Amino acid sequence: MTRPGFSRSLSFPWHLPLALALAFPFLVLFVRGLPHFPSTGRDLDVILFSLVLAGLGTLLTLFLALNLAVLGRAGRVAGGWEALLLLGYLVPPFVTGMGLLFSLGTLGVRIQGVPGILLAWTLHYAPLAYLLLKPQVGLALGLLTTARVHGATGLRALRAFLPPLFPPLLVVGGTLYLALLGNFGVPAVLGLPERVYVLPTLAYARLLSPVAQDPLGEAAALGLWLALLALPAVLLTQNPLLEAKEPLLPPSRPLYRLLFALYSVAALALVLLGLLREALQNPYTGRWDPAFAQALGLPLVQKGLRNSLLLALVATGLLLLLGLALRPFPRLSKGIRGVLDIHYLLPGTLLGVGLILLLAPTPLYGTPWLLLLAYLLHFAALALRALEGGPGVEGAVLAGRVHGLSPGRAWWRLGYPLLLPYLYAGALLIFPLAFAEITLSALLYAPGAETVGVAVLSALNGGLYREASALGLILMGVAALALLGRPR
Amino acid sequence: MKRLLILAGMALSVGLAQGGTLTLYTSEILADVNALVGAFRAQNPEVQVQVFRSGTGEVVAKLRAELEAGNPQPDLLWFANEDFLRELAGKGLLRRIPPTVPGYPVQFAHGGGLYYEVRLLYNVIAVNTQRVREVPASWRDLLKPPFPSLLAMPDPNFSGAALATLGTLSQRLGFGFFETLRAGGMRIEQSNPVLQQKLARGEYGLAITTDFGVRQEVAKGAPLATVYPRDGAILVPTPIAVTSWSKNPELATRFLLFLLSPEAQRLFTERGYYPVMPGAPKPKGSPPQVVGIRARFADPETLSRFNALFGLRR
Numbered sequence: 154m155t156r157p158g159f160s161r162s163l164s165f166p167w168h169l170p171l172a173l174a175l176a177f178p179f180l181v182l183f184v185r186g187l188p189h190f191p192s193t194g195r196d197l198d199v200i201l202f203s204l205v206l207a208g209l210g211t212l213l214t215l216f217l218a219l220n221l222a223v224l225g226r227a228g229r230v231a232g233g234w235e236a237l238l239l240l241g242y243l244v245p246p247f248v249t250g251m252g253l254l255f256s257l258g259t260l261g262v263r264i265q266g267v268p269g270i271l272l273a274w275t276l277h278y279a280p281l282a283y284l285l286l287k288p289q290v291g292l293a294l295g296l297l298t299t300a301r302v303h304g305a306t307g308l309r310a311l312r313a314f315l316p317p318l319f320p321p322l323l324v325v326g327g328t329l330y331l332a333l334l335g336n337f338g339v340p341a342v343l344g345l346p347e348r349v350y351v352l353p354t355l356a357y358a359r360l361l362s363p364v365a366q367d368p369l370g371e372a373a374a375l376g377l378w379l380a381l382l383a384l385p386a387v388l389l390t391q392n393p394l395l396e397a398k399e400p401l402l403p404p405s406r407p408l409y410r411l412l413f414a415l416y417s418v419a420a421l422a423l424v425l426l427g428l429l430r431e432a433l434q435n436p437y438t439g440r441w442d443p444a445f446a447q448a449l450g451l452p453l454v455q456k457g458l459r460n461s462l463l464l465a466l467v468a469t470g471l472l473l474l475l476g477l478a479l480r481p482f483p484r485l486s487k488g489i490r491g492v493l494d495i496h497y498l499l500p501g502t503l504l505g506v507g508l509i510l511l512l513a514p515t516p517l518y519g520t521p522w523l524l525l526l527a528y529l530l531h532f533a534a535l536a537l538r539a540l541e542g543g544p545g546v547e548g549a550v551l552a553g554r555v556h557g558l559s560p561g562r563a564w565w566r567l568g569y570p571l572l573l574p575y576l577y578a579g580a581l582l583i584f585p586l587a588f589a590e591i592t593l594s595a596l597l598y599a600p601g602a603e604t605v606g607v608a609v610l611s612a613l614n615g616g617l618y619r620e621a622s623a624l625g626l627i628l629m630g631v632a633a634l635a636l637l638g639r640p641r
Numbered sequence: 642m643k644r645l646l647i648l649a650g651m652a653l654s655v656g657l658a659q660g661g662t663l664t665l666y667t668s669e670i671l672a673d674v675n676a677l678v679g680a681f682r683a684q685n686p687e688v689q690v691q692v693f694r695s696g697t698g699e700v701v702a703k704l705r706a707e708l709e710a711g712n713p714q715p716d717l718l719w720f721a722n723e724d725f726l727r728e729l730a731g732k733g734l735l736r737r738i739p740p741t742v743p744g745y746p747v748q749f750a751h752g753g754g755l756y757y758e759v760r761l762l763y764n765v766i767a768v769n770t771q772r773v774r775e776v777p778a779s780w781r782d783l784l785k786p787p788f789p790s791l792l793a794m795p796d797p798n799f800s801g802a803a804l805a806t807l808g809t810l811s812q813r814l815g816f817g818f819f820e821t822l823r824a825g826g827m828r829i830e831q832s833n834p835v836l837q838q839k840l841a842r843g844e845y846g847l848a849i850t851t852d853f854g855v856r857q858e859v860a861k862g863a864p865l866a867t868v869y870p871r872d873g874a875i876l877v878p879t880p881i882a883v884t885s886w887s888k889n890p891e892l893a894t895r896f897l898l899f900l901l902s903p904e905a906q907r908l909f910t911e912r913g914y915y916p917v918m919p920g921a922p923k924p925k926g927s928p929p930q931v932v933g934i935r936a937r938f939a940d941p942e943t944l945s946r947f948n949a950l951f952g953l954r955r
Contacts, residue, residue, distance in 0.1 A: 199954065251838075258842065345796065345831045348952040355954055358798045361698035362955045364941035369705055436842060437862035452675050502699065506706045513710035595699045600664060600691035611694065615670040616834045616854045619861075 171485070172492045178507035178530065179380070179495055185510070186373030193374050196355060200378050203352040206267065207333040207382075210274040211326050214333075217275055218282030219322070221413060222290035225283065228409030238417040240629050241424055242280040243585045245609065247338030248428065248625040249277045251618070254342065255427030266347030273339045276420050278332060282325050284578050285539070289321035327386035328538055334382055335498040337592065352379050353500040360502060369506060376503040383498045388491075431622035448612070448623035457608035460521070464604065465587035468528040472536035473579055480540050480572065481550075481564055487541075493534035501592025504531060508597065521599045531593060532583050539579030546571045589628055660687035661889045663896060666704060668697040668720035669879075673912050680908060681899050688892055697721050697801060708734075716887035717896060721801040723756075723878040724938055730755045736883040738894050742901050749917055756882035759900040761915040763874035763933060764806050767837070767855045771864045772846035779871040780810055783847070784818070789825025791846030795836050796829050797944060798955040802877045803833075804944070805936035806849050809875045811943050813934075823950050841865055851877065856913040856926060867927075873934035 193200070225235065241249070250273050257264050264272060293314050300313035337353040344354065356375040365371050435442040448454060479486040496504055508527055512518050517526070546568050553563035591606035598604055603611075605628065612621040667674055671694045678690045693700070697720045707713040718726065729735050730752055740750035740757075749758035766783065768776050773791060777783050783792060795803040810818055819827075830836040833850050840848045841863040852874070855867050881900065883893040899905055906916040913924045915931070923929055939947065948955055 196954075255842065258844065263844075341831055342835065346793075346828055348829075348954075350954050357698070358796075358955050360702050361799055364944055364955065369702065369709070435862055437864060451672070453671060502702065506702055509703060509706035510710050513707050513712040518712065519714060595695045596703055598693075600693040607695070610696070611671045613834055615672065616837055616857050618834075618838045 169488070172489045175489055175530070176492045176495075178504060178511055179492070179499070181510045182373040182376050182499075182503060182507040185370045186375075186377045189367065189370045189374035190377055192371070193378060196375065196378075199350045199352060199355050200382070202350070203334060203379075204382050206270065206351060207330055210271055210278075210333045211330045213271060213275045214278045214282050214329050215322060215326050217279045218286055218325075219290070219318070221279065221283045221416065222286045223294070224409040224413040224416075225287060226291045226294050227406050228411075228413050229405045230410055230413050234410070234414045234417055237421060238283065238413075239280045239581070241276060241421050242278070243589075243629050244424070244428075244625045245338060245589045245591055245606070246273070246277050246336055247342060247591065247613075248609070248621065249273055249424050250339045250342035252424040252427040252622070252625075255431060256423050256425075257427075259426060259430065265343055266349050269343035269347075270339055270349065273343060274333055274336070276424060277339070278329055279420070281332070281582065282329055284581065285325045285328065286318075286321060288574055289318060293317050324538070324541065328535070330386045331383060331494060331498050331534075334379065334386075335500060337500055337502075352382070356500055357502060360506075372503060373506070376499055379498055379500070380495045383495060386494065428622045428625055431619050432626050436619070444619040444623040445627065447617075448620040448627065451608060451612065451617075451620060453603050453608040453611060454605070454624065457603045457605040460602055461588050461590075461605040464521070464525055464528060465584050465590075468525060468532060468587045469580055469584045471529060472533055472583060473540075473576055475533065476536040476540040476579065477569060477572070477576070479537065480546075481560070481568070483541075486537055490534055490537045490541075493530070493537065496530045497532065497534040501531070501590070502596060505593050505596035519599055521602045524594060524597045524599065524602075524604070527593045527597050528587050528590065531590075532587055535583050535586070536579050539582055540572060540575050585628075661892060662689040662691060663717065663889060663892050664691045664693070664715045665717040665719065665896075666693045666700050666715035667718075668695065668700050670912075673908075676908055676912070677900065677905055680904055681896055684899070685892075685895070690896070698799070701725050713884065713886055715884060716889050716893040717881060717883060718756075719879070719881040721877065721879045723751075723801070723880060726756050726880060726882055729882070729884075734885045736885050736887065736890055736894075738883060738897065742898060744919055745901055746917070746919070751878075751880065756880040757897060757901075758878060758880050758917050759897075760879075760906070760909040760917050761933070762802075762877045762879055763852045763869065763915070763931060764802055764809075764849060764877055764936075765852045765855070765874050766868040766870060767840055767848045767850050767852075768866045768868060769840055769843055769846050769864055770866050772843055776866070776868055777847070777870075778868065780814060780818070781872065782870075783849075784821050784825070786825060788847060789822045789827050792822065792826075792848065793828040793830050793836055793840070793845045794849040795833050796831055796953060797939060797947060798953060799831050800833055801938075802851050803849075804938050805875055805877050807943060807947055808937040808939035809934060811939065811947075812937055813872075816943065816946060819947060819950060829951055829953060852927070853913045856924065859926065860913075869928055869931050871932070873932045875936050876933040877936050 221238070224230070244252070253273050253276070254264070296317060297310055297314040300310050305313060335353060337357060340349065340351045340354050344350065352375055356372045359365055359375060360368050360372040362368055430436065432444050433441065504527065508523065512523060517523050549571055550563045550568040553567045554560065558566065589606055589609070590604065591610055594604040594606045595610055598607055605624070609621050609624055612624065665674070674692055674694060678692060682688060682690060693715070695703070700720050701722055704713060704715065704718070726735065735755045737752070738754045740747050740754045766777055777785070777788055783789065794806060797803040797807045807819070828845070830839065833854055836848050836850055837854045837858055839845055841858045852867050855865050859865050881897055883890055883897060887893050901918060903921065906918050906921040910916050910922050910924050915924060915927070916922070944955070947953070
């Protein structure tokens, strides 16, 4: 089958040189890490454990998100409740971990180690998976309704419902798996006291190790393992299967809406309870003592808010434009996404080190542009992945072509409008991540041009946990406004 | 003629440097650095000071990568990793500044002025007074039950201060000290700040951690107390140095010496640190006299033993 659009004019494999150019920061690390690769044999247990834990977390999160998506679509959940669900995703995972720890501590429950990490991951990433799965679940529910109309019930109805969801589940699972595999914050807070190590925490420990002969090289070698473990997710591709235009949804179920709302409130409360208590109340004296004024009064915060807002807006905008520009060329897009996935996965510290090795001798170094470049490289995979969705887009463009539209006009008039919800999901996915990004900016920000992430980190390192909590809540508040104002 | 031009160029660059830019790489708390930079700039308004502040690990990783790429940026280095400074000094990458400030204790100018302590920080026993009524008075007291089961310390693979605890105490009390603590249930946290937050909220009763951070939490009302052990609180080195590649060594030296001035020492005290200059006031709520022992960082062998004992990775 020929693909609609411009594919025919792209017989030259453009993605190869492009991917190679994009891979440079990783190649630098590869060269540094390779001599130490054999010695990573002693870390085989951590490598396997990272794989299993990220896999398990992915399955749990997918299961939860799929249920939420069904509840949300079948219950016709409105913007407000959905925004509530998504809020939890907008604090940095590190803050989620601490919030969860203190919330459950208030309730007298001590959660650490593997269960703690899995719980924090599931709570934190389920909203993201929900957002990515929702359009597909809507279409599958339409099929379910059709099947029911034709008399299919029970298992047979499920057989109509589930198979069309497998491809999107695989793709969303790939995104989740990459996010969990590369996550540092949650295992750092909840794993280390129980001596639970994953590759990012181990790589970081090695980078700082007082006894390593070559800290950069040894940490880079673990980065190579992360890239290897990422391969299955990187290779996942999606074939658009569903062509339905308007989903034929089953009648609205208030019970589903209630369940959805209950989960949203409970999940948010579990994280927020601890953060709110920290931010509003002196945890020692129990006195009402909001820390917001102190947080906003920190010398860094205002500058950080401004810089991060600007950086995140520019990065999100550029990446989504890039994603749209590449969308008509699936082969090119998937080719370079393979490289970009690795950049998304590498712990920020390692990507940062690669960029320094590569760019320190250039005039770019020490300017805010370096951080923008790092954000673009780090988050580009998300933009491409978000826009890879959109079943029916190819068909619509093909129809336009049959009716005589040029490829450009067919995409402009038919393809891109169908991608709008995916564009929105992509923006919602990337903007908060870029806005509250910590590890890349901790290494690469231009002296004097701090980001919010640097401010949060600085507050945490200075023992200002209450201010960091308040800052987390402020970030959520800002994001909540954006969520409430989103198109339906 | 050529020589004259070069000389003129050098003179010009020195002249420009007087009103130049300083770049400081540090792991100090940013609010503290900003206050010090502000005070320095009030006296030297023509000097721009650019601060890159991050965790010690990030600062060291960044500098290592910059050195490898052949374009190191900072004029001044200030972080809690004496080993790395020693490594740099060994390669001739630090500029020696003779310790000529009257009254400055010369033992804090390492290697005859390769790097300086500008204020002091101790590892002490921190106590959550709501969980522990009877307080240990010495390091050895920590071995008495039930103390080990209430105790935590930061991971020496992450924290330079903890590496100092491990090296110093295993040398003085033998490695068996840590074996007994482990058998009694001592736990390991990632960093001092995380440990102090958990201690303050009662997750632990006792911690081996830095005095300065505990004092800050006490000021916010945390039920914490610091115990400076009878047998000596561990003095954690957090030195500052001028780099050999600095294009503004005179300015960098001026900044370093400013940190020893009465004004800077007063700023340190206000922020809970012990001043390094004799006669400067002591921080609020701290004992006037501290028995300090010089930290000894754990060697790779000791650290490996510790890691094996606690199941830690590096």
